[in-house]
Amino acid sequence: MSDMPLTRAERKRQRRIRRFDNPWLNPKLFWGAGLLLAIIAVGILGRLFWDPELVFVGSGIPKMPPPGFENLRGQSGTFANPLGTEGSGRDMLALIIIGAPNSLYVGLMASLIGMSVGIFLGFTSGFVGGRTDDVIRVLSDVMITIPPLLILVVFQSAFGDVTLTMMALLIAGFVWQSPTRLIRAQVLSMKQSGYVQMARLSGASTWHIMFKEMLPNLVPYLFGSFIANVTTSIVTAVGLEVLGLGPQRIPTLGRTIYEAINAGALIQNLWWWWGIPTLLLAVMFIGLLLINLGLDEVSNPRLRKLKL
Amino acid sequence: MSALSITDLSIDFPTTKGVVHAVTGLSLAVARGRRVGFIGESGSGKTTTALAVMQMLAEPGKVAGGSITLGETDMLSLNEEEMRKARLSRVSYIPQGAMNSLNPIMRIEDQLWDGITAHEGTTDREQLKARSDEVLESVGMPARVGQLYPHELSGGMKQRVCIALGVILTPDLIIADEPTSALDVVTQRHVMQTLKDVQDKIGAGLILIGHDMGLMAQSVDELAVLKDGVLVEHGDSRQIIENPQHPYTQELISSVPLVGGDSFLDAEVGAPPINRGEPGVPLLEFKSVSKTYGNVTALQPMSFALDGEVPKIISIVGQSGSGKSTMGSLMLGFNPPSTGQVLFEGQDIAKMNAAQSLEFRKQVQAVFQDPYACFNPFYRVNHALKFPFKQFGYATSEAQVQEKMEEACRAVGLDPSLVLGRYPHQLSGGQRQRLIVARALMLSPKLLIADEPVSMVDASLRATILKNIYDLKDRYGISILYITHDLATAYHVSDYVIVLYQGHVAEAGPPQEVIGNPKHEYTRLLIDSIPWPDLDRSWGTPSTAAEDAERLDRLARDNKTEFRGSVSGFDLELS
Numbered sequence: 001m002s003d004m005p006l007t008r009a010e011r012k013r014q015r016r017i018r019r020f021d022n023p024w025l026n027p028k029l030f031w032g033a034g035l036l037l038a039i040i041a042v043g044i045l046g047r048l049f050w051d052p053e054l055v056f057v058g059s060g061i062p063k064m065p066p067p068g069f070e071n072l073r074g075q076s077g078t079f080a081n082p083l084g085t086e087g088s089g090r091d092m093l094a095l096i097i098i099g100a101p102n103s104l105y106v107g108l109m110a111s112l113i114g115m116s117v118g119i120f121l122g123f124t125s126g127f128v129g130g131r132t133d134d135v136i137r138v139l140s141d142v143m144i145t146i147p148p149l150l151i152l153v154v155f156q157s158a159f160g161d162v163t164l165t166m167m168a169l170l171i172a173g174f175v176w177q178s179p180t181r182l183i184r185a186q187v188l189s190m191k192q193s194g195y196v197q198m199a200r201l202s203g204a205s206t207w208h209i210m211f212k213e214m215l216p217n218l219v220p221y222l223f224g225s226f227i228a229n230v231t232t233s234i235v236t237a238v239g240l241e242v243l244g245l246g247p248q249r250i251p252t253l254g255r256t257i258y259e260a261i262n263a264g265a266l267i268q269n270l271w272w273w274w275g276i277p278t279l280l281l282a283v284m285f286i287g288l289l290l291i292n293l294g295l296d297e298v299s300n301p302r303l304r305k306l307k308l
Numbered sequence: 309m310s311a312l313s314i315t316d317l318s319i320d321f322p323t324t325k326g327v328v329h330a331v332t333g334l335s336l337a338v339a340r341g342r343r344v345g346f347i348g349e350s351g352s353g354k355t356t357t358a359l360a361v362m363q364m365l366a367e368p369g370k371v372a373g374g375s376i377t378l379g380e381t382d383m384l385s386l387n388e389e390e391m392r393k394a395r396l397s398r399v400s401y402i403p404q405g406a407m408n409s410l411n412p413i414m415r416i417e418d419q420l421w422d423g424i425t426a427h428e429g430t431t432d433r434e435q436l437k438a439r440s441d442e443v444l445e446s447v448g449m450p451a452r453v454g455q456l457y458p459h460e461l462s463g464g465m466k467q468r469v470c471i472a473l474g475v476i477l478t479p480d481l482i483i484a485d486e487p488t489s490a491l492d493v494v495t496q497r498h499v500m501q502t503l504k505d506v507q508d509k510i511g512a513g514l515i516l517i518g519h520d521m522g523l524m525a526q527s528v529d530e531l532a533v534l535k536d537g538v539l540v541e542h543g544d545s546r547q548i549i550e551n552p553q554h555p556y557t558q559e560l561i562s563s564v565p566l567v568g569g570d571s572f573l574d575a576e577v578g579a580p581p582i583n584r585g586e587p588g589v590p591l592l593e594f595k596s597v598s599k600t601y602g603n604v605t606a607l608q609p610m611s612f613a614l615d616g617e618v619p620k621i622i623s624i625v626g627q628s629g630s631g632k633s634t635m636g637s638l639m640l641g642f643n644p645p646s647t648g649q650v651l652f653e654g655q656d657i658a659k660m661n662a663a664q665s666l667e668f669r670k671q672v673q674a675v676f677q678d679p680y681a682c683f684n685p686f687y688r689v690n691h692a693l694k695f696p697f698k699q700f701g702y703a704t705s706e707a708q709v710q711e712k713m714e715e716a717c718r719a720v721g722l723d724p725s726l727v728l729g730r731y732p733h734q735l736s737g738g739q740r741q742r743l744i745v746a747r748a749l750m751l752s753p754k755l756l757i758a759d760e761p762v763s764m765v766d767a768s769l770r771a772t773i774l775k776n777i778y779d780l781k782d783r784y785g786i787s788i789l790y791i792t793h794d795l796a797t798a799y800h801v802s803d804y805v806i807v808l809y810q811g812h813v814a815e816a817g818p819p820q821e822v823i824g825n826p827k828h829e830y831t832r833l834l835i836d837s838i839p840w841p842d843l844d845r846s847w848g849t850p851s852t853a854a855e856d857a858e859r860l861d862r863l864a865r866d867n868k869t870e871f872r873g874s875v876s877g878f879d880l881e882l883s
Contacts, residue, residue: 194681195692198744201640202696203669216686 026297032290035283039100046097054081054091055098055251062089066272084272086256087263092276099251100280102164106252107234109168114175114233115226121176122183123210126191137184140177148174149239156245167246171236175229182225183218190214220299227292231285238281253277311480311513312361312399313337317374319356319365319537330356330369331537338481338513343504345524345545346517347560348534349766350737354517357534358483362399363391379480397427400474402467402484402503409470410458416444416469417454423476439476446509447472447502448853464495464853471503478510485517492627492793493837494860498853500527500839519767521564522839525549526847533557546843563768564841565796567823589654591616591754591787592639592672597648599634599811606634607811608867608882609648614789615877616754619781621788622878623798623819626808627834632791634811636759639789640674670700673753675777677760679740683732689740690728693747700751716746720776738769745776752784759791774801795835799823804875807831810864816880817872828870830863 006014046052053059064085067077077084083092125136148171155170156162162170190196199213240246241254242261260266260274319331331353338344346354359365361376361383376383378399386394395401403409411419420440424430441451447468458466467487474482484503488496504527507514516528524531524545531548533541533556541554552558590613598609608631614622626632637643638650641657649656652668660668676682683692693713694703703709714724720742727739735743741761748756758777762770778801780786792798798805798819805822807815807830815828826832833856839847869882 194676194678195684197642197674197676198682198692199684199695200642201669201674203666203699204695213684217684 024298026294028290028297029294032287032292032294035287035290036104039104039280039284039287043097043101046093050093050097052094052098054094057088057090059094060085060089060091062087063268063270063273065270066092069272071270072268083276084270086259086270086273087265092272095251095256096253096276096280099253099256099277100284102250103234103237103253103281104284106164106168106171106237107230109165110171110175110233110237111226111229113169113172114229115179115222117172117176118179118225119183119222121180123187123214125180126184126187127206127210133184136180140180143174143177146174148236152236152240153243153245156240161248162246164247164250164252167237167240168233171233174236175232179222179225179229182221186218186221187214190217220295224292224295224299227288227295231288231292234281234284234288253281310337311340311379312515313377314357314361315375315377317357317360317376318372319353319360319369320372321369323368329372329537331360334374334534334537334539336532336539336542338515340480340513341508341511342530343507343514343516343528344530344532345528346515346532346534347519347521347524349519349768351536352534353537354534355485356537358401358485358515358517361481361483362395362401364401393427396423396474396479397477398479399481399483400477400479402470402474402482402487404486405490410466412458414457415454416440416456416458416461419469420444420454420473420476423473427477443472443476444469446475446506448498462495463491464499467491467495467499468502471499471506475506475510475512479512481513481515482507483515483517486519487516488523489518493834494627494856495853496523497837497839497847498856520839521549521561521767521841525841525843526839533560549841549843559768561841563771565771565794565800566840567796567799567835567838590614590651591653593649593651593654594638595649595651597638597645597650599631599638599643600646605811607631607638608813610813611648611881613879614755614787616787618877619785619787620803620875620877621778621781621790621801623790623792623802623805624808625792625795625798625805625834627793629810630808631811632793632808633759635808636674636757636789636791639755639757640672641668666700670751671754672757673748673751673755674757674759675741675744675748675761678764679737679744680732680764682744683740685732687731688729689732689735689743693743693750696747697750702751712750713746716750717743719749719779720746721772722746738765738773741765741769741773742776745773745780748786749780749784753786756780756786756788757791758788760793761790762797763793770797777801795823795838804878806880807834812864812867813869813880813882814863815870815872817870818875821872827872828868829859831870833859 060081061075062085063071063073064075064081065071065077066082066084067079070076081091081093083096085091086095121136121140125133152170152174159166196209196213199209204213237246237252238254238257241252242258244258244262246252246255256277257274260270265273314334314336317331317334318329321328321330334353334357336344346357348354356365356369360371361378363383363386365371371384378394381394383394410416417437417440420443421436424436424439430436440454444451444453449465449468449472453461453465453469458469461469471487474484487503488499491499500523503514516524518524528545530543531541531545532539533548533554535556541548541552541557548557549561552561592614594610594612596609596611597607598605599607614620624632624635634643638645641650644658649658651657652672655664655668657668683689690713693716694709697703697709697712713728717724717727722739722742727735727743732740745761756777761777762773765773774797777788777790781788790798790802802819805817805819806813807822807828809830814830815822815826822831823835826835874880
């Protein structure tokens with residue numbers, strides 16, 4: 001039986017079953033991760049094969065279109081600037097090579113800090129209870145009601161020029177609340193579960209119960225929450241940048257869009273100036289969304305469907 | 309005339325591991341006015357068969373062959389709309405957990421009216437009101453209950469409402485899926501009586517799904533025994549209970565413990581009990597311990613001293629809310645007492661330092677009710693056995709831990725190669741509970757708290773697991789506190805029984821006295837309400853629900869305790 005070669009249909013079926021049994025082998029996760037990795041790859045490969053010096057002002061002729069197109073002045077694009085140039089002669093390709101990973105970095109960094117704070121506060125609040133729990137809960141509830149953009153605009157204008165990490169830190173101050181609440185709720189219900197009681201009977205320390213018994217079961221939730229936070233953080237960061245706040249000297253996608261809007265790129269039909277960064281942001285968000293949908297299926301097996 | 313006839317029914321569930329045949333070649337007829345019991349263990353296909361009649365199989369199950377005829381209608385050929393009309397009006401379903409089956413934001417009568425309106429289109433308020441009042445009265449409840457919301461009713465009353473809902477359109481067939489499994493024995497008797505009465509009145513066929521042989525014997529005319537989706541025996545209930553033909557049926561009947569009947573434990577005792585306690589100091593002591601949650605008294609002050617020198621099994625018996633589990637968690641130190649002290653070998657467990665606390669954990673272990681929740685789904689089952697063993701410093705090498713685990717598995721009758729190294733969801737409830745017993749055995753504590761260890765395990769395995777626990781006392785010298793609602797098993801395993809009612813000790817003494825010949829009215833009521841798998845033994849004295857409720861209420865205010873003798877090494881005192 002076993003040495004008989006499988007037919008095409010049988011192999012296909014087996015692959016589907018494998019995917020069903022191991023939820024991490026999920027096409028959505030695969031494509032989502034692929035899109036994000038592609039953006040990172042653009043950053044790395046671009047630095048190797050393209051000249052990052054071209055991001056500086058005046059490195060090329062301003063407002064040049066990509067090859068095969070003409071701008072309003074009738075100049076047609078050349079391969080010296082494959083994605084064209086913007087209003088002060090900076091090369092669009094170099095801007096993207098430097099800018100796209102920067103936007104992703106701010107998002108990941110802010111989310112990572114926010115999650116760490118959330119995990120710490122969530123576990124503390126759920127485990128310690130009492131007054132500590134009250135303080136953390138009220139604090140996170142209040143913070144959820146405050147619109148982050150408003151506060152950040154005030155902060156950023158006070159700080160003036162900031163670094164990317166500083167920006168990530170500021171945003172992280174607004175993304176720790178929902179993981180805190182999520183983990184607190186999970187910890188409270190898990191605290192009563194049989195296996196945690198068994199661990200207490202086994203003389204386990206609080207540390208062991210938190211990180212060895214509870215945390216592994218939270219992994220799918222944490223991943224989901226992390227990805228959702230990356231999306232929120234990038235949206236917030238781009239929002240600030242489009243308003244002209246955020247880092248002034250470091251190219252980011254949001255800042256490029258801000259400059260395009262400011263220079264009237266929309267009426268001058270300089271579509272590559274604002275269009276290419278927008279497209280990249282869209283790719284980033286689609287990638288994150290796909291990862292989130294994939295993780296949903298991992299943590300909630302009921303969403304998985306087996307078609308035989 | 310038969311209300312339902314099932315011919316050669318097969319139901320399949322395609323899964324990743326291949327097709328599971330949930331039901332194979334089942335043929336059966338239910339006559340009008342007859343009560344048929346479907347008995348079998350979890351996974352035997354009894355609920356699946358019933359759901360197939362209503363075309364309510366869970367995904368991805370489907371009927372693979374055979375036919376289901378209700379009266380003259382072929383049920384499998386009905387489309388969605390026709391089936392919707394047939395449900396409730398021709399075949400109704402009374403679910404297991406009534407507490408989750410009623411809409412919490414609708415009054416009872418609105419929910420009853422919904423059923424009528426959906427099928428008959430009647431919207432005349434007066435007519436609806438008259439019908440809902442009538443049906444509520446037929447299940448023994450005053451019409452004003454219709455004005456109430458589900459949360460204002462007790463569990464037994466909610467189950468009655470579900471019965472009322474099931475019979476309001478006088479169907480030809482009623483399917484009751486373990487309708488009393490969430491109720492205590494006193495309420496169970498009344499609810500079953502109500503169900504039988506209304507079914508008699510409307511003359512419908514009744515399918516009663518269950519796993520309790522005693523309840524079946526007292527309730528149905530015919531029994532259908534299912535095992536792994538196959539109907540192994542079907543016939544008159546008297547004939548099946550008195551003269552079972554199939555070995556599985558024989559096993560099901562013999563595994564029901566009876567008060568006063570033969571013990572399911574081996575008569576011969578192995579090695580003489582090992583003495584492990586320290587003389588002079590009681591192993592566990594309650595010093596006027598009580599527990600209150602807000603205004604509710606979960607446990608009234610009580611004192612006892614358990615001497616560990618000769619291992620004993622002390623049973624704490626009571627219905628839900630009697631305070632028995634509260635006692636368990638006080639003993640484990642999970643909950644501090646409201647007054648008094650819990651002492652372990654003379655040490656107050658609330659005031660232990662880290663080293664003493666570890667020693668206490670080493671010596672006091674537990675087996676909990678739910679074998680499904682006791683394993684962390686993230687780890688293989690070995691983790692639950694290995695971790696405490698290492699934590700308590702018993703481990704010398706990996707090989708020794710492995711050997712100890714295998715030894716413990718074999719001692720509880722598990723094949724180590726089949727269970728170790730697997731994930732919890734790959735094992736059955738029975739296997740998991742035995743692993744928890746194996747864990748206790750590996751750690752060999754002085755005291756084991758067993759909180760309803762077999763209530764979630766299939767009937768045929770209960771006796772084996774209780775025997776495993778009993779062996780812990782005999783062979784390993786572990787004293788056991790057995791917390792249960794089941795008087796019959798307590799009768800057989802224990803040396804001393806405490807019957808709790810609303811946090812108060814109603815009766816206490818050796819089991820032959822307390823359960824064999826109860827003096828306290830509450831114990832008598834409990835024993836009366838147990839359905840016995842014996843057709844000639846009547847199910848309790850005829851009393852109405854209201855009478856019993858009044859009796860219980862009076863007993864709660866009485867606070868009387870019957871002491872029925874004592875055993876050496878255990879002193880109980882009430883303050």
